[in-house]
Amino acid sequence: MDEQASSASVRRTRFSLIWLIPVVVVAVAAWLAWTxxxxxxxxxxxxxxxxxxxxxxxxxxxxxxxxxGTVENVGLSKDLKTVVIRVRMNAQAAPFLTSNAQFWVVRPRLSGATVSGLDTLVSGAYIAVDPGAPGGTQQSEFVGKESPPGVRSDEPGRTYTLMTDEIGSISQGAPVFFRDVVVGEVLGYTMPPGGRGPIPIKVFVREPYDRYLRADTRFWNVSGIRASFNGGSLHIEVESLQAVLSGGVAFGLPEQRRSKDAPSAPDNAVFKLYASKDDADSAGYRDRIPMVTYFKNSVKGIDAGSPVTMFGLQIGSVTGVSLQLDKAKGTARVRVAMEIQPERVLPDDLDAPATIESTARALVNNGLRAETGTGNLITGSSEISLAFVPNDTPASISMEGDAIVLPSKAGGVSGIMESVSAVADKIAAMPLTQIGENLNNLLAHTDSTVNGPQMRQALASLTETLKSVQHLSQHADQGITPLMQRLPAIADQLQGAVTHANAALAAYGGDSDFHHSLQQTLDQLNETARSVRLLADFISRHPSALLLGRHKP
Structure with a gap:
């Protein structure tokens, strides 16, 4: 039976699919770890x-x-003055962590009229980084900025420096305008050492507008609202709402007639910042003629920058005002220095010193004088006016170095007061007391003469004479009345005689001497009769003519 017993068989172990799960997990973990x-x-x-x-x-x-990257830890510095933030950056950012990199916190921010960071109201604040220009050294410690930088490293354009004595309302982030278009912004400003001297302001102009800046470009301040009186009317200029709130600057190109094809302005070029566009335009005139004048009257409202006008047109500006005292003579006067800019309105050929001097001499000989005038009654500003004064005292020009000294004359209110003062001096010089005494003496002598015995006797004699004339007129009227009544009858008789004589003459006829003589006699009788009639008419109308004679017109 043992021999017949069958032998035992061994089954092989099969691979189970469930073993793949830990393998996959390990692989994924390894991949995640590697990633x-x-x-x-x-x-x-x-x-x-x-x-x-x-x-x-x-x-x-x-x-x-x-x-x-992501913030891993936020803590305080050892001196408790700053906050130290540890950030784990990813490998992609490693090449950018150089000395040129800039970090700042992006949060809702209002700067002037600019609002930024509104998206952080939902997503929360984050730290922004600007890698900066290529190059720089690798580093791991940085100092963050409290406000965003005005220029990003990837933004094309150029940076320039503006020099000014006062920044006004210009602040960081203020716009830069070119023909009313925002082409850049103000990066910031730094105070000069010791707080003295001009203040440098950094501005950035983006492409392609930076190509318009040349060596003769001029910048001016457009902050706030500007009001001026021109032509008797009020002019209000506003660049933009942003410029009103945060300030701003603008630049422009010079006029073509004064352009000399200046080269393009390089990066970091330095420009002067003017207070207004008018000042910037005035600085563009290259030709300057220095002139000086002296006043002995008030120059209130005249200071550096006040306009110099001629026939109401500005031809220059005042460069300085100073008071000069003469201790020896005990006198004082005001020296006003000016610069005439012939390119404004004067001929282009006024460039040679000899031509300028001869022209000024001819103008002064014809009465040109420097006067103080009121530029604006509301603001109280004044100006120097070059005007022709007729019948003025002859004057001539002189030279003070290279400056032409013009004669002056008080103008405006000062001129009126000077004229009134001259009239008052003439009145004060009159012997009014002596004239009054003479008038009093004349009135006293007149009164004594009128009330004297001679005047009373003359009046009595005149009264008697008038009575006699009245009596004579009455008797003359009584005597003349019959004669006047007979004059018309006499005239009628003479006319009848002339009529009969003419009839007899016509009957006689002939051309003898007797006929001619008789004709002349009749003509004379006719004239006599006419005269008698005229006499009768005149005496009827003017009976007093018999005593007083005929009145001559």
Whole structure:
């Protein structure tokens, strides 16, 4: 039976699919570990003044909305003055962590009229990074900025420096205008050493507008609202609402007639910032003629920058006003220095010194004088006016170095007061007391003469004479009345005689001497009769003519 017993068989162990699960898990874990380690970048520290809005494990570091790292820890520095933030960056950001990189916290921000970071109201604050220009040294410690930089490293354009004595309302982020178009922004400003001297302002102009800047380009301040009185009317200029709130600067090109094809302005070029566009335009005139005048009257309202006008047109500006005292003579006067800009309105051939001097001499000989005038009654500003004064005292020009000295004359209110003062001096010089005494003496002598015995006797004699004339007129009227009544009858008789004589003459006829003589006699009788009639008519109308004679018209 043992021999017949069958032998036992051994079954082979088969591979189970369930064993693949741990293999896959290990593989995935290894892959995740490799991926994490391969993408893991360096750890950096960033120092900020405050950690407002930053949360460890949540706040990310971004560039152009792409996450480059995450904040791992937020802590204070040893001196408790700053906040130290440890950030784990990914491998993609490693090449950009150089000395040119800039970090800042993006949160809702209002700067002037610009609002930024509104998206962080929903997503929360984050740390933005600008890699900066290529190059730089690798580093792991950075100092973060409290405000975004004005210029990004990937934004094409150029940076320039503006020098000014006063910045006004210009602030960081203020716009830069070119022909009312925003072409850049103000990056910031720094105070000069010791607080003295011009203040440098950094501005950035984007492409392609930076190509318009040349060596003769002029910048001016457009902050706020500007009001001026021109042509008797009020002019208000506003660049934009943003310029009103945060300030701003603008630049322009010089006029073509004054352009000399200046070269393009290089990066970091330095320009002067003028207070207004008028000042910038005035600075563009290259030709300047220095002139000086002296006043002995008030020059209130005249200071550096006041306009110099001729026939109401500005031809220059005042460069300085100073008071000069003569201790020896005990006199004082005001020296006003001016610069005439012939390119404004004068002929182009006024460039040679000899021509300028001869022209000024001819103008002064014809009465040209420098006067103070009122530029604006509301603002109280004044100006120097070059005007022709007729019948003025002859004067001539002189030279004070290379400056032409023009004669002056008080103008405006001062001129009126000077004229009134001259009239008052003439009145004061009159012997009014002596004239009054003479008038009193004349009136006294007149009164004594009128009330004297001779005048009373003359009046009595005149009264008697008038009575006699009246009596004579009455008797003459009584005697003349019959004669006047007979004059018409006499005239009628003479006319009848002439009529009969003419009839007899016509009957006689002939051309003898007797006929001619008789004709002449009749003509004379006719004239006599006419005269008698005229006499009768005149005496009827003017009977007093018999005593007083005929009145001559």
């Amino acid at each position: 994490t380690l391969s993408s893991r970048g360096p750890e950096i520290t960033i120092t900020f003044d405050t950690a407002d809005g930053i949360t460890a494990g949540q706040t990310q570091v971004k560039h152009k909305a792409v996450a480059l």
